[in-house]
Amino acid sequence: MVAPEELHRLNDLDLDVYAWVLEHRTGDVTAIAAATGHTIKAVTSSVSRLRSSRLLHVDPDDAEAAYVVAPDTAVAQLVAPLEAQIGERQRVIRDIRENLGRFLPCYLRRRSNPESLDVLENVQDVRGALNQASVTCSREVLSCQPGGGARVPEAMEEALRRDETMLRRGISIRTLYHHTARFNGPSQAYVVAASRLGAQYRTAHELFGRFIAFDREVAFIPVADGSWGAVVIREPSTVAYLCDIFERTWDMATPFSSTxxxxxxxxxxxxxxxxxxxxxxxxxxxxxxxxxxxxxxxxxxxxxxxxxxxxxxxxxxxxxxxxxxxxxxxxxxxxxxxxxxxxxxxxxxxxxxxx
CATH class of the missing domain: 1.10.10.10 (Winged helix-like DNA-binding domain superfamily/Winged helix DNA-binding domain)
Structure with a gap:
C-alpha cells in the first residue's frame, strides 16, 4: 500500500504523465519524456509514483504496455485497508468501554452519597472528569480562573481547542480572570480568538477562587491542600450557591474585550x-x-x-x-x-x- 507521504509528493509532472498515458496507452518513458518535455529520469520517477498510488498499471511482461486507472478506483483500493483498520480500532474501543464500564457501579457504591460530592486526588482523574463533563455539557460553562501572568501558550492552545468544540455545539462559555491577565500576551491572544467564537470574558481585581461549573449541575473546586486534586460537587443547592457567587462577581467585573x-x-x-x-x-x-x-x-x-x-x-x-x-x-x-x-x-x- 502506498505510504501517505507518497501521495503528498504527487505533482504537476505526474498529472502530465497520467494524461499522456491515458491518451496513448503506453508506458514508454522515452516517448513520454519527448512528448512532455521532461527528463527520462523525472518521468521514470513519476511512473513509479503513479503505480504506487494505484493510478497507473504497467504490464509485468511488457513495461511499455500501460494504462491508467480511474481515480475513484485507485481511492477505493487505497482506502479499503484503512477503513478495515478503523473498524478494528472501533471494535477495540467498544470492548474497552464495555469491560471497564462494568466497574462503574462498584466505584459509585464507594461514595457515601453519589448526589453530593466526590474528591479526585490526582490530576489524571481531574482531567478525565473535566473532559467527560465537557462532552456531556449541553447549555453553559461558568469558570473562574485566578492568576494573571503565569499562562503557558501551549496550555492556552489546548484550552482553545476544547472551548471551540463546545462553542460550535452552541454552549455558552463565560470566564472570569484577574485584571493581571490583561497584561499577559498568551491570555490576550486566547481571549481574542475565543471571543470571536462567542465566548465571553471579564476581569476583576479580586476573585473568589478557582471554580468551573457545567450546566449548573456539577461544579469543580480545588481541594484545600493546594494539590492538583479537585472536589466535584453535584448537590443542587451548593452548585446553585457557587453559581450565584459567580454571577455577582461577573456583574461587577470589566469586559475583557480590548487592550x-x-x-x-x-x-x-x-x-x-x-x-x-x-x-x-x-x-x-x-x-x-x-x-x-x-x-x-x-x-x-x-x-x-x-x-x-x-x-x-x-x-x-x-x-x-x-x-x-x-x-x-x-x-x-x-x-x-x-x-x-x-x-x-x-x-x-x-x-x-x-x-
Missing part, C-alpha cells in the same frame, strides 16, 4: 487602588499577590512604587495618604486621578509584568 491604553490604564488604577486598600487592612505581601493573581515579585514592586509615590513609611500611612489624596474610593468606584498614565506607545506604566 487599548485607556482600558489598561483603568485596570492599572483598580489594581493599585486595591493594593492600597489591602495594605491598609494589614495583609502581607504574599496574601496581596495571591488575592490579585500576580507573582510575589510583581506585587512587591507595586507596593514599593505606591509607597514611594505616596511618600509613606508604613502601610497604614499609605492608606491614609491615599484617602487624603482621593485615590481610594470607599464606594468602590475608581478615583478620578490616575495612578499612572499610559505611555505614548499604549503600555501602562506600573502594569504587572508578563511572566
Amino acid at each position: 487599548s491604553g485607556q482600558d489598561l490604564g483603568q485596570v492599572s488604577r483598580e489594581i493599585n487602588e486595591t493594593i492600597v486598600r489591602l495594605l491598609g487592612a494589614g495583609l502581607k505581601d504574599e496574601a496581596i499577590a495571591r488575592r490579585l493573581g500576580m507573582s510575589l515579585r510583581t506585587a512587591r514592586r507595586h507596593i514599593a512604587d505606591i509607597m514611594d509615590e505616596l511618600d509613606a513609611s508604613s502601610r497604614f500611612q499609605a492608606g491614609v495618604a491615599a484617602m487624603a489624596r482621593g485615590l481610594l474610593d470607599l464606594d468602590g468606584n475608581a478615583a478620578e486621578e490616575p495612578w499612572h498614565e499610559p505611555s505614548a506607545n499604549g503600555d501602562v506604566q506600573g502594569a504587572p509584568e508578563r511572566h
Whole structure:
C-alpha cells in the first residue's frame, strides 16, 4: 500500500504523465519524456509514483504496455485497508468501554452519597472528569480562573481547542480572570480568538477562587491542600450557591474585550487602588499577590512604587495618604486621578509584568 507521504509528493509532472498515458496507452518513458518535455529520469520517477498510488498499471511482461486507472478506483483500493483498520480500532474501543464500564457501579457504591460530592486526588482523574463533563455539557460553562501572568501558550492552545468544540455545539462559555491577565500576551491572544467564537470574558481585581461549573449541575473546586486534586460537587443547592457567587462577581467585573491604553490604564488604577486598600487592612505581601493573581515579585514592586509615590513609611500611612489624596474610593468606584498614565506607545506604566 502506498505510504501517505507518497501521495503528498504527487505533482504537476505526474498529472502530465497520467494524461499522456491515458491518451496513448503506453508506458514508454522515452516517448513520454519527448512528448512532455521532461527528463527520462523525472518521468521514470513519476511512473513509479503513479503505480504506487494505484493510478497507473504497467504490464509485468511488457513495461511499455500501460494504462491508467480511474481515480475513484485507485481511492477505493487505497482506502479499503484503512477503513478495515478503523473498524478494528472501533471494535477495540467498544470492548474497552464495555469491560471497564462494568466497574462503574462498584466505584459509585464507594461514595457515601453519589448526589453530593466526590474528591479526585490526582490530576489524571481531574482531567478525565473535566473532559467527560465537557462532552456531556449541553447549555453553559461558568469558570473562574485566578492568576494573571503565569499562562503557558501551549496550555492556552489546548484550552482553545476544547472551548471551540463546545462553542460550535452552541454552549455558552463565560470566564472570569484577574485584571493581571490583561497584561499577559498568551491570555490576550486566547481571549481574542475565543471571543470571536462567542465566548465571553471579564476581569476583576479580586476573585473568589478557582471554580468551573457545567450546566449548573456539577461544579469543580480545588481541594484545600493546594494539590492538583479537585472536589466535584453535584448537590443542587451548593452548585446553585457557587453559581450565584459567580454571577455577582461577573456583574461587577470589566469586559475583557480590548487592550487599548485607556482600558489598561483603568485596570492599572483598580489594581493599585486595591493594593492600597489591602495594605491598609494589614495583609502581607504574599496574601496581596495571591488575592490579585500576580507573582510575589510583581506585587512587591507595586507596593514599593505606591509607597514611594505616596511618600509613606508604613502601610497604614499609605492608606491614609491615599484617602487624603482621593485615590481610594470607599464606594468602590475608581478615583478620578490616575495612578499612572499610559505611555505614548499604549503600555501602562506600573502594569504587572508578563511572566
